Amino acid sequence: MYAFEYQRPDTIEAATLAAQGAEARFLAGGQSLVQAMKLRLSSAERLVDLAGVTALRGISASATEVTIGAMVRHAEVAASATVRQAIPGLAELAAGIGDAMVRNLGTLGGSLATADPAACYPAALVALGARVKTTQREIAADDFFTGLYETVLRAGELIVSVTFPIPLKAAYAKYKQPASRFAMVGVMVSQTAAGVRVAVTGARSAVFRVPELEQALSADFSAAAASSVTLPADDLNADIHCSAQYRAAMIVVMTARAVTAAQAR
Numbered sequence: 001m002y003a004f005e006y007q008r009p010d011t012i013e014a015a016t017l018a019a020q021g022a023e024a025r026f027l028a029g030g031q032s033l034v035q036a037m038k039l040r041l042s043s044a045e046r047l048v049d050l051a052g053v054t055a056l057r058g059i060s061a062s063a064t065e066v067t068i069g070a071m072v073r074h075a076e077v078a079a080s081a082t083v084r085q086a087i088p089g090l091a092e093l094a095a096g097i098g099d100a101m102v103r104n105l106g107t108l109g110g111s112l113a114t115a116d117p118a119a120c121y122p123a124a125l126v127a128l129g130a131r132v133k134t135t136q137r138e139i140a141a142d143d144f145f146t147g148l149y150e151t152v153l154r155a156g157e158l159i160v161s162v163t164f165p166i167p168l169k170a171a172y173a174k175y176k177q178p179a180s181r182f183a184m185v186g187v188m189v190s191q192t193a194a195g196v197r198v199a200v201t202g203a204r205s206a207v208f209r210v211p212e213l214e215q216a217l218s219a220d221f222s223a224a225a226a227s228s229v230t231l232p233a234d235d236l237n238a239d240i241h242c243s244a245q246y247r248a249a250m251i252v253v254m255t256a257r258a259v260t261a262a263q264a265r
């Protein structure tokens, strides 16, 4: 690990100020950043630790939306009575991330800023039509992820919170890499009055929606309707874990499982 300066502000304004000037990085739970810095794959002249910024914590809900602070840890989302009641599929997604240490240190904001192609939260954001609030603007989930480990975030732009509209029904199903539990294919399905959204993670360089499945499920929200869809393997990832053709099949299988889980509520 290269040497760096460390700052621990306690307000959003101070954190934003601390991130200016030097080549600075925000530090959330360190689950991606510290590993990368230890391997010298990543470096920073200054780390701005967000642990003391209480305004980035907390979960709240209205009749129509749930808002989760950027520094809320996965274990807190999984255990939150508010999330479990409003969007149980989101709490279950968080409960299935990594292992206990990752869930107790990893954060919503850190996960989104990293934009790992196999991360779970991107599927939830896109399927639920969430909005990301930063220190500079509000960004629709559909516009947030731009590629492999890439987002529209600018240098020094801090994620403050994410607001999730409450769906009629939603659930996440993941075909996971057994060691890390990252998604080889993860599918979030969300049913609202406007129709059905299906978002897939783990199968391309970034999260994407599947119009064929959305049309089938908007007409008939059933596992059978999902299973009747055949998807092309074009543009899907192929690696040591599985082929593109297998991923195409798993997208359909995970979608059907997510629909079954959503209907059970």
Ligand SMILES: Cc1cc2nc3c(=O)[nH]c(=O)nc-3n(C[C@H](O)[C@H](O)[C@H](O)COP(=O)(O)OP(=O)(O)OC[C@H]3O[C@@H](n4cnc5c(N)ncnc54)[C@H](O)[C@@H]3O)c2cc1C
Pocket: 025, 026, 027, 028, 029, 030, 031, 032, 033, 034, 050, 070, 071, 074, 096, 097, 098, 099, 102, 105, 106, 107, 108, 109, 110, 111, 113, 114, 118, 119, 120, 121, 157, 158, 159, 160, 180, 181, 182, 183
């Ligand atoms: C073994 C292992 C297994 C995992 N399994 C899964 C899994 O199954 N599913 C899954 O979804 N994820 C998984 N993860 C990722 C995990 O969920 C973490 O959320 C992710 O690694 C980011 O970590 P962090 O929140 O501690 O952020 P950090 O590592 O502290 O930061 C990551 C990046 O985000 C930036 N950042 C942090 N907070 C903000 C903010 N508020 N605004 C702007 N930028 C910010 C940092 O500058 C840095 O660039 C796994 C990780 C590990 C190590």
